[in-house]
Amino acid sequence: TERGQNDFIYHAYDTPQDWGEKDLLIFYWFGTGSGKRIEILVYAPEGTRFDFIFKDDFAGWKRMVVPLDSFIVREGNPSWSSVKTIFLRFTIDSPYTGTFYLDRLVLDVAPKEEEGDVKLMSEDFQTFVGILLSFFAVTFLPGVTWALFVFRARGWIKLIALSFGLSLSLVFLTTFLLNLALGLTISKVSAIFTVAFITVLPPALHYFRKITKGSS
Structure with missing residues (x-):
């Protein structure tokens, strides 16, 4: 991908989805060790959004486990009961040219720890x-x-x-x-x-x- 063109992965639901009963966003990410910051944007609904940022600081496939309560409100008054679109993209301060891979994005209601899990903490909280x-x-x-x-x-x-x-x-x-x-x-x-x-x-x-x- 190249910043400014197809610089994101996204999925738009036909109708708003209710994530209110879920606890975790889980997906597999193929890391390149670039050190770049990847932003997860959840529009719930359009015009309002949750945001979460993690770093691409490892190599190979990793199962990423993101608690929904680690997301922060970036715009408006979003609700997990009205999710319309989800984006993954590199942040503006981390331009990147290349290819990145995402697989098996799912929601879960309880932590299911597996060997090699990467548990993410909000970058804002780390700061x-x-x-x-x-x-x-x-x-x-x-x-x-x-x-x-x-x-x-x-x-x-x-x-x-x-x-x-x-x-x-x-x-x-x-x-x-x-x-x-x-x-x-x-x-x-x-x-x-x-x-x-x-x-x-x-x-x-x-x-x-x-x-x-x-x-x-």
């Missing part, structure tokens, strides 16, 4: 979890180790308050100094190493002092 964990790692985790091992904080309220303040200060200061001294720009990799270094440093120094005292 949300990633942002939440990143926020926790930057604004709280480094400060906890400094509050415990350097400032000897006691009590939950004091520990939490000190952890947030120390995390923000230390991450900002360390990033600024690394940029000033080494010209290190902020990237995903540098941010991970910076946060990891700040977090590990206090307990490492603490146990190093214990070892040196014990050996003297």
Whole structure:
């Protein structure tokens, strides 16, 4: 397929279908390992739609199991009891030229796990979890180790308050100094190493002092 021409697979029902009693959308997808994003659009009915996105990040046939409650509402007020059309296409930000294969698309009411199943989670939910964990790692985790091992904080309220303040200060200061001294720009990799270094440093120094005292 080529984006802008026959760039999708779709099926339009003659009459609206009731998927309200179903739980899962199951199909077989032949992956090419392209890393491209594939969008599943369910119009229910026309003018309203559900949406789900997964990645073509594997090779060969895989049985894909998508819970209907993982779809998000993209347009209007769609209803699973009035499904009219289903599309599979590459997203606009993942242009692709080539061939892709789909087989045995069915609905089911209960999970039937099979070896090799790929259980999909909404990409929007994955993004949300990633942002939440990143926020926790930057604004709280480094400060906890400094509050415990350097400032000897006691009590939950004091520990939490000190952890947030120390995390923000230390991450900002360390990033600024690394940029000033080494010209290190902020990237995903540098941010991970910076946060990891700040977090590990206090307990490492603490146990190093214990070892040196014990050996003297």
